[in-house]
Amino acid sequence: MARAGLTPQRVTIAGAELADEVGLDKVTMSQVARRLGVKDASLYAHVRNLEDLRGRIALLAADEKTIRIAEATSGRAGKDALVAFADAWREYAHEHPGRYTATQTRIRVCV
Numbered sequence: 001m002a003r004a005g006l007t008p009q010r011v012t013i014a015g016a017e018l019a020d021e022v023g024l025d026k027v028t029m030s031q032v033a034r035r036l037g038v039k040d041a042s043l044y045a046h047v048r049n050l051e052d053l054r055g056r057i058a059l060l061a062a063d064e065k066t067i068r069i070a071e072a073t074s075g076r077a078g079k080d081a082l083v084a085f086a087d088a089w090r091e092y093a094h095e096h097p098g099r100y101t102a103t104q105t106r107i108r109v110c111v
Contacts, residue, residue, distance in 0.1 A: 006038060008046045012056040019057055019098025024105075027098070029053070055107040061099035065092045 033040045072088035093100040
């Protein structure tokens with residue numbers, strides 16, 4: 001039975017926050033479980049494995065980055081839009097280095 005309040009989204013966000021702090025390659029299921037205050041085994045009711053978690057982090061980051069870029073380029077055209085796009089992309093990468101790294105790797109989504 002799943003722990004009350006623990007969801008795939010909460011696990012993903014905890015993993016993404018950890019990735020931003022320590023780097024995506026250093027994220028482990030044990031670290032995510034500690035961050036959430038649960039046992040490692042509890043996570044597996046919500047994500048299949050570390051590869052699945054990294055894929056979910058990549059999808060989260062892609063969504064966040066897309067929203068940020070859309071907001072930055074809204075109502076702009078030409079060079080102004082291109083500069084806004086690049087600035088938003090770069091700012092996201094600086095603010096969320098672990099999540100950004102996740103978007104730059106090949107992912108497999110476990111269904």
